[in-house]
Amino acid sequence: MQVSSHQFKRKAAEALTNPQLHKAMSNLRMRMVAGRAESVLELDNFEDIREAAKQRRDFALANLDYLLEEFERNATARGAEVHWAETGEEVNRLVLDIARRNQVSKIIKSKSMLGEETGLNQFLEAAGIEVRETDLGEYIIQEAHETPSHIIAPAVHRTSEEIAQLFYEKHGLPRKTDIGEMTREARTILRPYFLSADMGISGANFLVAQTGTSMIVTNEGNGRMTTTLPRVHVAIAGIEKVLPTLEDVSFILRLLTRSATGQSISNYLTFTTGPKQLGDQDGPEQFHIIIVDAGRTRVLGSDLRAALRCIRCGACMNHCPVYQNIGGHPYGWVYPGPIGAVLTPAYVGLENALDLPNAATLCNQCGVVCPVKIPLPDLMRKLREKQVERGLRPWRERAGLKLWAWAATHPAVYVWITRIAARLGRWAGGPAGLIRNLPGGSNWTDERDLPSPEGKIFRDLYAVRGKRRA
Amino acid sequence: MRVGLFVTCLVDLMRPRIGVSSVKLLESAGCEVVVPASQTCCGQPGYNSGERAAAQALARKVLQEFAECDYVVTPSGSCGGMIKVHYPELLSEFPDLEAEVRRLTARTWELADFLVSVLRLQRVPGRFHGTVTYHDSCSGLRELGVKWQPRQLLSKVPGLTVKEMAAPEQCCGFGGTFAVKFGAISSRIADQKCTDISDTGVDAVVLGDLGCMLNIEGRLRRRGDPKTKVLHFAEVLAGARDESA
Numbered sequence: 001m002q003v004s005s006h007q008f009k010r011k012a013a014e015a016l017t018n019p020q021l022h023k024a025m026s027n028l029r030m031r032m033v034a035g036r037a038e039s040v041l042e043l044d045n046f047e048d049i050r051e052a053a054k055q056r057r058d059f060a061l062a063n064l065d066y067l068l069e070e071f072e073r074n075a076t077a078r079g080a081e082v083h084w085a086e087t088g089e090e091v092n093r094l095v096l097d098i099a100r101r102n103q104v105s106k107i108i109k110s111k112s113m114l115g116e117e118t119g120l121n122q123f124l125e126a127a128g129i130e131v132r133e134t135d136l137g138e139y140i141i142q143e144a145h146e147t148p149s150h151i152i153a154p155a156v157h158r159t160s161e162e163i164a165q166l167f168y169e170k171h172g173l174p175r176k177t178d179i180g181e182m183t184r185e186a187r188t189i190l191r192p193y194f195l196s197a198d199m200g201i202s203g204a205n206f207l208v209a210q211t212g213t214s215m216i217v218t219n220e221g222n223g224r225m226t227t228t229l230p231r232v233h234v235a236i237a238g239i240e241k242v243l244p245t246l247e248d249v250s251f252i253l254r255l256l257t258r259s260a261t262g263q264s265i266s267n268y269l270t271f272t273t274g275p276k277q278l279g280d281q282d283g284p285e286q287f288h289i290i291i292v293d294a295g296r297t298r299v300l301g302s303d304l305r306a307a308l309r310c311i312r313c314g315a316c317m318n319h320c321p322v323y324q325n326i327g328g329h330p331y332g333w334v335y336p337g338p339i340g341a342v343l344t345p346a347y348v349g350l351e352n353a354l355d356l357p358n359a360a361t362l363c364n365q366c367g368v369v370c371p372v373k374i375p376l377p378d379l380m381r382k383l384r385e386k387q388v389e390r391g392l393r394p395w396r397e398r399a400g401l402k403l404w405a406w407a408a409t410h411p412a413v414y415v416w417i418t419r420i421a422a423r424l425g426r427w428a429g430g431p432a433g434l435i436r437n438l439p440g441g442s443n444w445t446d447e448r449d450l451p452s453p454e455g456k457i458f459r460d461l462y463a464v465r466g467k468r469r470a
Numbered sequence: 471m472r473v474g475l476f477v478t479c480l481v482d483l484m485r486p487r488i489g490v491s492s493v494k495l496l497e498s499a500g501c502e503v504v505v506p507a508s509q510t511c512c513g514q515p516g517y518n519s520g521e522r523a524a525a526q527a528l529a530r531k532v533l534q535e536f537a538e539c540d541y542v543v544t545p546s547g548s549c550g551g552m553i554k555v556h557y558p559e560l561l562s563e564f565p566d567l568e569a570e571v572r573r574l575t576a577r578t579w580e581l582a583d584f585l586v587s588v589l590r591l592q593r594v595p596g597r598f599h600g601t602v603t604y605h606d607s608c609s610g611l612r613e614l615g616v617k618w619q620p621r622q623l624l625s626k627v628p629g630l631t632v633k634e635m636a637a638p639e640q641c642c643g644f645g646g647t648f649a650v651k652f653g654a655i656s657s658r659i660a661d662q663k664c665t666d667i668s669d670t671g672v673d674a675v676v677l678g679d680l681g682c683m684l685n686i687e688g689r690l691r692r693r694g695d696p697k698t699k700v701l702h703f704a705e706v707l708a709g710a711r712d713e714s715a
Contacts, residue, residue, distance in 0.1 A: 009652070016658055321641045321659045322652075359652055361645025361659070362518060363608035378559075384520035393520065405516055405524030408479070409531060411508040418483045425484075434691050443653030448660065448688035451484070451700075458477050458486035462493070462505055 001119050001147060005332030005344055005353035012359070015326040024159045025324055028150075032318040035262020036369065042264060043254065053252050054373040057309040060243050061300065067209040067242045068291060074212030078274030080287040088118035088294050095120060095201065095234055096127055098288055102232050104129060104198040110216065110223035111135040112203030113151055113312065114236045114292055116334045117347070120201070131201075132193045134222035139186055143170050149328030151335060152260050152314045157327040190222070200226035200284070204237035205256070205312065207289070210245040213273040214289055217256060217266045224270045233284035235272065239296050240308040252311060255371035260313035295347040304379050307342045309372040316366035316376060322359055331356060338366035338376040345383055351392055357383035418457050426455035473501040474539030476532070476553070476578075478546045479511040480680035488680070491708035492545045492581055499589045506535040514552040517560055518646050526564075529557050533567065533574055541588070542578045545704050547610020548679050550580035555613045580610055582620040582678060582703060594623060596709030598630040600673035602701075605663065605686065606639045607679035620678055620703045627706060635666040635675075644685040660689035667698060674699035676706055 004011075015021055040046045060067060072082045085091040091114070099107065107129055115121065121131045121142075133142040137154040141147065144166055148154030155163070160179055167182055168175040171189060176182050202223060204214040214235040216223045227233050243249055257263040276283030299308055317323040317337025328336030332353070333344045341356040357380040366376045387393050407414045428435050429452020438445045473496050477489045496503045513528030532553065536542045544550045554575045561571050585591045602624065610616035624632055643649070643659025650656075663686055667675045675698060677683060687700035705711045 012652070013654055016654055321643060321662075322655055325655060325658050325662075355652075358648070359655070361608070361641050361643060361648050361656075363641035363645065364612040365608070365639075365641065368612055381518060381520070384518065385522050386520070388520035388522070397519070398521075401516060401519055401521045401524060404511075405521065405527065408510040408513075409527050411510055414510050418479075422483055432691075432696075434688075441650065443650040444688070446653055447657035447692060448653075448685065449691040451684050451687045451691075453484045454486055456486055458482040458489035459505075459507065461486045461490055465490070465493075 001116050001334055003333050003344070003348045003352050005348070005356055008330050008332060008355035008359060011330035011332070012326045015330055020159050020162060021157055021327050024157050025327055027159075028153070028156050028318060029324050032261065032314075036259055036315060036318070037262075039258040039262040039264060042258070049251075049255060050371055050373055053255050053371055054309060056243070056248050056251065057311070057372050060248070061240060061305065061308055063244075064239055064242065064300070067244060068239060070209040071207050071212055071242055072291075074210065075214075075274070075289055076212070078212050079277070080212060080274050080289055083288060083290045085290050085292045085294070088292075091118045091236060091290055091292055091294070092120055092123040094290050095236075096124060096129075098232065098234055098286075099124065099127075099129055099199055102198065102286070104232065106193070106197045107131045107199045107201055108134050108193050108197040108226050108230065109138070110200070110202040110218065110226040111138050111154070112201065112236050113148075113334055114203055114238055114294070115201065116148060117294060120236075132190070132197070134190055134194065134226060135218075136183060136186055136220055136222075139190065140166065147329070148334070149336060150314060150317060151312050157329065194222075194225045194229055197230045199232040199234065200228075200230040201234045201236065202227050204235050204241055204289075206249050206252070207237050207242040207291075208244075208246055208249055208271075209242055211273055213246070213271050215249060215269065215271045217253070217269055219261070219267040221268055224268055227270055227272050228282045228284065231284055232286045232288070233272065233275070234288045234290065236290045236292060238292050238294070240300075240310075252371075256311050256313050259315040259369065259371040299346045302346070303382055304342060304346050306374050307339065307346065307379055309374055310339055310343075311372055313371055315369045315371065316374075319365045319369050321361060321363060321365070338380070339374070342376060342379045342383065350383065350386055350390065354387060354392060357381075357387070415457070415459065419460065422453040422455055422457050425453040428452060471501055472538070472540045473503050474536045474542045475503055475505045476509060476512070476536070476542055476544035476549060477505065478544055478549045478680065480684075481545060484680060484684065485702065487710050488545055488702040488704050491702070491704040491710045492543070494595065494708045494710075495581070495585060495591075495704060496543065498595055499585065499591055501589070504539060509535050512549045512552045513560070514549065514556075515646055517552065517556060522560070525560055529560050530567070533557075533561075533570055536574065537570070540577065541584065542574065543581055543584045544578070545581040545702065546679050547580050547607045547614055547616050548681060550578060551609035551613035554578045580614050580616050580678070582623055583614060583616050585707075586619040586622055591623065592626070594626050594707045596707045597628045598706050598711070600629070601631045601633050601671075602674045602676045602706070603633050603635045603667060603670045603672045604638060604703075605635070605642065605667070605675055605677040605682060607677055607682045608641050610678055611639060616678065620676070623707055624676065624703060630706070633670050633672055635670045637666055640666070642682045642685050644681040646681065649681075649685060656685070657689060660685050661693070664690050664693055664695070668695065672698070674701050674706075676701050676703050678703050
């Protein structure tokens with residue numbers, strides 16, 4: 001996907017003035033946040049499970065080399081073909097090769113964020129292959145020619161009215177407004193694609209080293225059809241998705257669905273081990289698994305490694321006050337919200353996503369809900385440090401901070417500056433004690449007043465008090 | 471017991487009354503309060519802006535200034551969290567300071583937590599006539615576990631009733647330099663906080679961090695609410711704002 005993270009501020013400003021987005025996002029806050037809060041209460045030791053899940057993910061990341069080879073051995077033994085891709089372009093080329101070899105003209109896809117990273121759909125379409133997204137949210141944004149704004153709810157930025165209008169325009173059927181009816185309509189339209197596609201592409205929530213299994217967590221059933229109906233199935237997975245055993249998967253699933261949608265378990269869990277075997281009723285004739293690096297080993301070897309624990313639940317964005325207000329598109333790449341603020345610069349380059357690690361209040365709501373305890377604010381802070389180290393911050397900001405740091409380490413000067421600032425501020429605030437227009441500080445005062453200082457600094461009050469006592 | 475008050479730069483500059491109230495509360499509980507005169511800032515603005523060296527210089531300064539105190543108490547969850555939670559990482563490049571840092575973090579307390587957990591304060595000097603709601607500032611809440619302590623203290627203030635808002639743990643949108651780097655987003659988040667506060671119909675919102683105070687008060691006033699007070703719990707407990715609603 002094209003990176004447009006450098007336009008964060010402009011797009012965020014647009015998002016803030018979009019009433020439809022505002023409406024759609026307040027639904028998210030109600031549904032996802034409340035849903036998670038309720039469902040984690042089902043487990044009396046949720047925090048212990050988080051800690052254990054974190055350790056299991058860390059164990060997998062520390063043993064990726066071994067586990068990935070074990071996965072390859074076991075998957076191959078079951079008749080799957082394992083491919084390795086170092087870059088996004090390689091992924092696209094591998095998929096196209098497989099498609100060409102099998103005379104594929106029609107592909108159905110279940111959701112893959114890695115496919116979004118590599119721009120797979122556009123690549124295949126440019127090669128003359130029809131690609132149809134089958135996840136309802138992905139289907140909606142494909143029809144609207146948009147990119148996902150959330151990792152598990154790609155069309156969350158759209159209200160149901162907007163989707164009703166889109167369906168009406170695209171489907172040429174009587175306009176429906178009931179969500180159930182709209183879903184049935186999309187299903188009717190998608191059904192022939194499921195039945196006629198030559199190839200299915202899926203992502204993978206996890207790869208299981210022990211069994212050579214690729215698995216996905218879905219709610220709509222489209223994933224299962226994508227992985228079983230077409231004669232060729234290609235699963236794409238990042239190297240970090242591997243877990244040692246099926247038991248690890250079932251353990252982490254307890255957190256994944258609860259953190260994501262507030263469900264105790266999703267409607268479907270699809271485990272794919274090899275292609276159709278003798279005696280199987282259904283399944284693809286060929287099963288390819290593409291294991292992808294695309295920047296991940298670089299992150300693995302850096303101080304951002306914890307970000308690779310991510311199990312893609314979306315809880316960090318659901319709970320992020322910034323994401324809740326601007327949605328996912330301003331983040332400008334595949335992964336929005338707090339995890340996107342870390343992964344985007346890590347994968348596409350620090351200099352291409354300067355605003356992202358800074359566009360956070362560091363409230364740590366993301367950190368406390370993350371099911372695998374990724375310290376997201378700490379990682380954002382590390383990225384901020386890297387920006388400074390590499391001289392990527394504006395000189396005004398740097399000069400301002402340098403000046404502040406110098407003054408704060410020279411108390412005698414500091415006292416005088418603050419003493420004057422307190423008086424000046426008190427005067428500027430007038431009788432109401434509010435500064436309505438701060439010269440050079442319009443970012444604060446455009447939409448807020450600045451309460452003025454009381455006029456005296458604490459150390460002066462305290463000194464007077466001391467004298468009075470003496 | 472010798473308690474060093476870390477006033478914080480924002481209290482010193484903007485709301486010295488909160489510092490005075492903090493001293494009063496600590497003294498009324500029998501503490502010997504010392505206020506190192508050379509103190510300025512904990513270094514958080516630098517730390518959160520990637521200016522690690524600048525933040526380290528200030529952290530080392532704090533380390534020295536409070537070396538002689540039995541406890542370091544601060545009327546801010548944010549600065550308290552900076553010292554207690556982030557100094558060990560910030561100063562991790564200086565192994566020779568490790569023991570000293572550990573000693574400092576173990577002795578550092580957010581004011582409400584200190585009053586309740588260490589001093590076991592039973593009576594507070596203040597009184598307040600009216601209803602308040604409490605905003606949980608992010609660092610205090612999520613870094614230091616400050617949640618029930620200020621509420622317990624407020625419940626001891628004669629005349630005061632606490633009425634919870636819809637989402638007291640939701641960030642107010644301040645975020646330090648975030649508030650000026652991304653003013654529009656910050657103001658929007660603050661706006662939701664103000665709506666939650668206004669919906670409760672209280673006389674005052676009480677909290678424990680200056681950044682949030684300035685942000686919430688600034689947005690409340692701009693929205694056209696001249697009335698809802700924005701108070702630090704220390705002022706309320708100390709009776710510095712003993713005006714009836």
